Amino acid sequence: MMISASRRERTMTDNGKMAQVLKRWRSVFPTIFVSLFLFFTIFFLFGSKQVILVSFLTLFFKTKSTQDFTFRELIQAYGRILLAGLAAYGATLNLPLCILLNLLVPFLLVYLLTDKFTPKAYFVYGMAFVFLQLLPIPAKLLPVRIGALLYAFCFLTAVLYLHRKIFRKKRHYGTVRRGMANMALQLEKLSEGRRDQRDMADLVQMMYHMNQVIYASRNYRYLADRYGKINYYFMIVFQRFRYYMTELSEPKKCTAFKVQRYHRQLARVFRDVEQQMNEADNQELITEIHHFQSHERLEDEKLNQAMEFILGLIGFALKEAVSTDKANREREWRRSRGRTGSPKAFFRNFHPDRFQVRFALRLSVVLCISFAFCRITSLEHGYWFPMSAFLMLMPYSEESMLKLNNRIIGTVTGLFITFFLTEIFKTFWGHIGIIVVMTCLMYYVPVTSWTMPMYSTCYGMALTTLSLDTGHAIALRIVCVGLAAVTVWLANRFILPITAKSEFLKSVNDLLDIDEKLVGELQKSLYDEEDRSLLREYMMVSNLLSEEIRNYMKENMGENEKQFYSRLLPINRRLLSEIEQIHAYLKKYKVSSRENPAIEELLGNMEQALKRIRRGFTKNELNSFLTAGSEFRAYGKLEEEIYFNTLALNCMNSVARISEILPEKSPNNI
Structure with a gap:
């Protein structure tokens, strides 16, 4: 009997391994097919000298087949490959051109296409430039090479669209849906007076993934396409919800009948959004959210206002999601050019x-x-x-x-x-x-x-x-x-x-630098001068930097070193959420510095504090200088707005906590 059971276990294990192998072969089959098809057709149609094209064209297919794309984006990518091919031909003509173009072209490809969050975006185009120099061709074969490339582009376009239709469905906000289900589950548990940190950790991981999706959808002129924009709105929803759960609500107080009922009904609304969200018509979901807002309230005004802001953003995002073209870009999301306006700023880009x-x-x-x-x-x-x-x-x-x-x-x-x-x-x-x-x-x-x-x-x-x-x-x-x-x-x-260590130190410094810049944008919002696209970019980059720091901690740090950054990241994440919510509040109620000079004073003090924090971390000179205290302060006409005042006080406390823990660590001790 025992022998028979052992055989069954081995059989099940072998079957599982075989299933994994077959799954892997199915996933790589399209890439293998494209490579072999291009190899044989180019070899027999255009000659053996053009077979060098196959390697980077196959890699192009492999990369694009895992992404959403538009015909326009494909044409732009083909144009870059063609220009790289022409530059490669020029580099084979003589030694001066070889030196000049091999200095210039790789530099431009890397500089224009990559950064620390997309470090290999240059690779396909760099590979085209390098590989097309490997076997120099005479001028009479240049039209043949261009013809082979154009043939390959036509084939790749057809097979990419076919692959998307057969093997892979277009993205339909899968992470957004999982996040809404996660929020519903957390509310159900909260109504029972409990909170599971694993649920929150899952939501935070979804936020990091969404930031990568948003960042990958940017280009030189726009911060995100429509798909990235909707992901951004829901990422902010998740960020606000996390703050609601960890900083505002108390599980012990959520078991009262009215609060319990509110959270359970809200969980049903979130599950409806998860299941019914689409790109054709979300009006029923928007109506359901409005109906909930008008009929359900929490007695705790702080919690009620916080959730009102979350629901308002969900309704707005659902309205914006109704579009047939997720690659469309809008003027509101145009990237700021202010940072490169002066000669000093321009040359700083090449530091x-x-x-x-x-x-x-x-x-x-x-x-x-x-x-x-x-x-x-x-x-x-x-x-x-x-x-x-x-x-x-x-x-x-x-x-x-x-x-x-x-x-x-x-x-x-x-x-x-x-x-x-x-x-x-x-x-x-x-x-x-x-x-x-x-x-x-x-x-x-x-x-x-x-x-x-x-x-x-x-x-x-x-x-x-x-x-x-x-x-x-x-x-x-x-x-x-x-x-x-x-x-x-x-x-x-x-x-x-x-090195990973040097970039880690830069990431920590950049994270503190972005905190300061975000508060600066808050100050500008009091005068309607802030750049919303810039503020959104700071929000995304801050989250991406946090993820980089977290990954470095897991792979390269001992337990003693981890303790400091394990304290810093949650505080910084909390500060980021508070800044975003304060900005949303100021914009919604059109708060100005003239009516509320105390707010301007608060933001100015926080900006100065964050400047000293960053300078202290960089130069290892930090001393505690900001004491938020526990005294509650009302800000002008907003004295009845408990939610805003709670955010303001918490934001001050977050800055103070960062200033308190940073002297424990300096770059020299890492």
């Missing part, structure tokens, strides 16, 4: 402390050196040097060293396998068979593993050994990969390195 500037310069120098070396030495198949260097060099030094190690191990192993396979399969179709098998395996394994470069080495060597002796090809490959490894290692050490 070597900036993440994208540091990596852009490092990548440009490495590519310039490697391609110049190839032209000067005329080393046979020397293009493996810049190709390997590009694939090894990553924004962060730690990741780059991991890639370097994986590339060396994968290359050596791949060459060993290639030696035996090419001895067995010596014919043209034998080599093609190796390419097909390696393509399948290459896209099946994780990108971060050493097996990925192993299979890609076999793929490349199978092509190379069609026209070159196997032993000679292996020796050249080892030399070029070795040169690339040495170059990348030196670049990571001496050319503006970016």
Whole structure:
């Protein structure tokens, strides 16, 4: 009996593993199909010299197939690839152009497309620029290359739309729906007098994910498209709800019959939003929210006002969600240009402390050196040097060293396998068979593993050994990969390195800097001068920085170090929510400094306090200087508004708490 049970367990385990393998193959099949289809059609239609296009075009498909896209966005991306291809052709004409373009083009690609939150947005276009230099073509073949690219663009467009229709449904605010269900569950538990921190942790994680979605939808002119905008509104809803649950409500007081009834009915409203929210007509949901607001109230005016603001924003977001074009952009969300208006601000954008500037310069120098070396030495198949260097060099030094190690191990192993396979399969179709098998395996394994470069080495060597002796090809490959490894290692050490620790320290400083800027925008709102797009961007970046700090803590810190930042992040998150709610209140009731000079004084004091906090953290000179106290203060005409005064007092306390804990930690002690 026991033996039989053990066999059943092993069978179930084996079946589970097999199911996972099949699921993985199904998920990578579209990418494998695109790669093989492009390889064979381009090879036979446009010639072997154009097969180099397949690698970065397949990566483009793999990336875009996981995202929402519009036809206009595809055309823009194709335009960037085409321009990169033309620049690559120019770089192959002579040595001066090679040096100039390999310094300029990679710098522009990285600088314009990436930052610390999207560090690899340059990769497809950089790969196109690098790979299209690897096999120089004469001028007469340039129209053929352009024709091959245009053919590939048409195929990719068709297959991307087909993939979206068959394999993947368009996004319908899945995280928003999960968040609404989470809020309903928390309200139901609150009505029973209990609160589960795991529910709140799940909601916070959803907020971080939504920030990434919003940030990814931006471009040079607009902060977010319509899909990102709706995610932003609901992210603010979740942020306000979290504050309502953790800072305003008390579980013990929520079991009274009227409060209990209010929260249970509100939970039903939230579940209706979760289940019925759509992009065609949300009027019934909006009516349901308005009906709830007009018939249900909490006796605690502070809680009632807080929830009124949450419900008002949900109703507004539901109204805005009714659209057929989620990629549409609106003037209200146009990104601010004020930060680059002066020459000083313009040159500050190119300061070597900036993440994208540091990596852009490092990548440009490495590519310039490697391609110049190839032209000067005329080393046979020397293009493996810049190709390997590009694939090894990553924004962060730690990741780059991991890639370097994986590339060396994968290359050596791949060459060993290639030696035996090419001895067995010596014919043209034998080599093609190796390419097909390696393509399948290459896209099946994780990108971060050493097996990925192993299979890609076999793929490349199978092509190379069609026209070159196997032993000679292996020796050249080892030399070029070795040169690339040495170059990348030196670049990571001496050319503006970016380490996880250095960026962590910058993230903490930036987080404190954004707190100060947000209060500055609050002050401007008293005079109707604030830039709402800028304020929204600060809100998103603050959340993204918090997530970066949290991830670094988990992976790189001991328990003693974690304690400080585990205290800082919740306080900063609370301050962020308080600032956003104060801003919403001031705008809704059109509060001015003339009518309420005490508010201007409050915000001015907080801004000065935050300036000193940031300066103190940076220079390790911080002393406690702000005491919020526990005395309640009413602000002018708002003296009856308990919700606002609670926010104001809590906001002062949050700033004071940050000032109290920061002397415990300085950058030198991390």
